[in-house]
Amino acid sequence: MKDAGLSDQAIDAAWPTWWSEEADGSASARAELRFALARKLGVSPKALSNDRVEFVWHDTARFKHLSGEGAVQKAALASFGVAVAHLLLQGVGEAAIRPPSAEELRDAIRDGGAPFVDLTSLLATCWALGIPVIHLRVFPLATKAMHAMVVEANGRFAVLLGKDAQYPAPVAFTLAHELGHASLGHLNGASAIVDLDDPIESEQEDDDEKAADRYALALLTGSPEPDIRTNIGKFGARQLAAAVQEEGPKRGIEPGTLALCYAYRTENWARAMAALRHIYSEKKPVWREVNGFAEDQIDWSALSDDSAEFLRTIMGMPNG
Ligand SMILES: [Zn+2]
Numbered sequence: 001m002k003d004a005g006l007s008d009q010a011i012d013a014a015w016p017t018w019w020s021e022e023a024d025g026s027a028s029a030r031a032e033l034r035f036a037l038a039r040k041l042g043v044s045p046k047a048l049s050n051d052r053v054e055f056v057w058h059d060t061a062r063f064k065h066l067s068g069e070g071a072v073q074k075a076a077l078a079s080f081g082v083a084v085a086h087l088l089l090q091g092v093g094e095a096a097i098r099p100p101s102a103e104e105l106r107d108a109i110r111d112g113g114a115p116f117v118d119l120t121s122l123l124a125t126c127w128a129l130g131i132p133v134i135h136l137r138v139f140p141l142a143t144k145a146m147h148a149m150v151v152e153a154n155g156r157f158a159v160l161l162g163k164d165a166q167y168p169a170p171v172a173f174t175l176a177h178e179l180g181h182a183s184l185g186h187l188n189g190a191s192a193i194v195d196l197d198d199p200i201e202s203e204q205e206d207d208d209e210k211a212a213d214r215y216a217l218a219l220l221t222g223s224p225e226p227d228i229r230t231n232i233g234k235f236g237a238r239q240l241a242a243a244v245q246e247e248g249p250k251r252g253i254e255p256g257t258l259a260l261c262y263a264y265r266t267e268n269w270a271r272a273m274a275a276l277r278h279i280y281s282e283k284k285p286v287w288r289e290v291n292g293f294a295e296d297q298i299d300w301s302a303l304s305d306d307s308a309e310f311l312r313t314i315m316g317m318p319n320g
Contacts, residue, residue, distance in 0.1 A: 001037075001041075001043075001053050003053070004043075004053035004055075004072065004076065005072050005073055005076050005140075005141060005142075006041065006053075006076055006080075006140055006141070007138075007139060007140060007141055007142040008142065009138045009139070010041065010080060010138055010139065010140045011041075013040075013138045013310055013313040013314050014036070014037050014040040014041050014310060015037070016032075016033060016036045016306050016309075017306075017309060018306075019033055031049075034048040034049055036306055038056075039083060039086075039087070039307070040083055040084075040087070040307070040310050041079065041080055041083055041140070042055060042056050042057055042078075042079025042080055042081075042082050042083035043055055043056060043079060044056055055072075055075035055076055055078070055079035056079050056082075056083075057075070057078045057079040057082045057083075057191050057192070058071070058074075058075035058078065058079065059075075060078070060082075060190055060191040060192070061074070061077075061078035061081075061082070061149075061190055061191055061192040061193070061194055062186075062187075062190045062192070062193045062194070063078075063193075063194050063196060064193065064194065064195045064196060064197075064205075064206070064208075064209055065147075065195060065196045065197035065205075066196060069144060069196070073141055073144060074194075076140045076141055077140055077141060077144070077146055077149075077194055078149075078191070078192050078194060079140075080139075080140035081140075081146075081149045081151055081160050081192055081194065082151050082153070082191050082192055084134075084136075084158075084160060084311070084314065085132075085151035085153060085158035085160065085192075086151075086153055087303065087307050087310070087311055088132040088134065088158050088298070088311065089132065089153055089156055089158055090302055090303055090307070091132070091298040091299045091300060091302050091303050091308075091311075092127075092130050092131075092132050092156075092297075092298070092299065093130075093299055093302070094128075094129070094130025095130060096130065096154070096155040096156045097129045097130055097131075098155075098157075098182065098183060098185075099129060099131065099157070099179045099182050099183040100183065101183065102176075102180070102183070102214075102215045102216075102218035102219040102224075103218060105125065105179075105183075105219055106218065106219050106220075106222060108125070109121050109122075109125055110252060115249055115252065116220075116248065116249065116252045116253050116254045116257075117172070117176075117219055117220050117252075117254065117257075118168065118169075118172055118254040118256075118257070119168035119169070119171055119172040119175070119286070119289070119290075120168075120289070122172055122175050122176060122179075122219075123175070123289075123290065123293045124293075126159065126175070126179070127293070127294075127297045130156065131156075131157045131158060131159060131179075131182070132158045132159070132294065132297070132298070133158070133159045133160075133161065133175060133290060133293075133294065134159075134160060134161070134290065134291055134294045134311075134314075134315050135160075135161040135162075135171075135286070135287035135290040135291050135315070135316075136160055136161065136162050136314055136315075137287065137291075137314060137315060137316030138313065138314040138316075139162065144196075145162050145163065146162045146163075146194055146195070146196050147162055147163045147174065147195045147196060147197050147198050148160065148161045148162055148163065148174045148175075148177070148178050148195050149162075149178070149192050149193060149194040149195065150178040150179075150181050150182050150187070150192065150193050151191060151192045152182070152187040152190070152191060152192070153191070157182045159175060159178045159179070159182075161174060161175065161287070161290060163198060164285065164286070164287060165285075165286045166283040166284065166285065166286065167256055167276045167279075167280050167283070167286065168256065168280075168286050168289070169254060169256030169257045169259065169260050169276065170198075170260065171286045171290070172220060172254070172256075172257060173216055173220065173257065173260060174195075174198070176215065176216035176219045176220055177195070177212045177213060177215070177216040178193075178195070178212075179215070179216075179219070180211065180212035180213070180214075180215030180216050180219075181193050181208065181212050183215060184208070184211055184212065184215060186208045186211070186212065193208075217261070220253065220254070220257050221251070221252075221253045221257065221258070221261060222251070222252060222253070226253075226261045226265075228258075228261050228262050228264075228265045228266075235262075235271065236271070237271050237274035237275045237277070237278060238275075238278055240259060240262060240271060240272065240275040241255075241259065241275040241276075241277075241278035241279045242278075244256075244258040244259045244262070244275065244279065245279060255279050256276055256279050256280065259272045259275045259276060259279060260272055287316065291315040291316060291317060294315065295312075295315070295317055298311070
């Protein structure tokens, strides 16, 4: 499996804890091991029995912002993500709901009493729609992380986040962008869309990416093209932070998100990132909030012990 490009951490996470040296002597235990690895990594159990690794979802995913990834790497990423999403969806009882339009979703969130759409309200909404969202702490490839992906399985969706962040606004944008792909029907028969790099910061090369960005902006700010004008000639990070904290809530926009919008318009990312430091009282790894929420929402009793253990491991949650 290492030869196929899978990372040690992914193999370790998928390897069942019941496995022992004695089990190696039992044909049925070896078969069960193959099925467990297949379910969790998205590889063919039949090929494993012939000592080969075949990724199941090797040509059913779409990749964005490619930068020289090979076919095997893409297959490993997609298959791992789709396998994880299938397991996650077993722990979500909700029926299939396609995310509504950005405007409808924004109205629903604000009607619920939220002053603006932020990461916390988005996470709650996703789970309420039956769309699980987790932040991966284990990646299938040793050398290549991915920004985020959205998976569709039997009309249901799951979002896997990959890129670490210390502040919630960038993650809220990524999540809203992935919801955009789901809502706008971009999967259209594909099992997954993999955003390898940050959609907000990269040159958008195709229409789907642009449309998903517009969806995200409409959901987070109320406009697919937020009108950001500054009346101060040159904003320092501190001034920008003060301005978005003043203006954001008035317009129903989370201040950190408004700072990112400013960066999007002016392409001054460094200043916006510096402003985030002044906007949020503390730095904290956002994955903890995402996965803490997921841990509460997943119906763990609907999962086998083996699957539950695997999901907890890849979510960076303690087992046992
Ligand atoms: Zn995208």
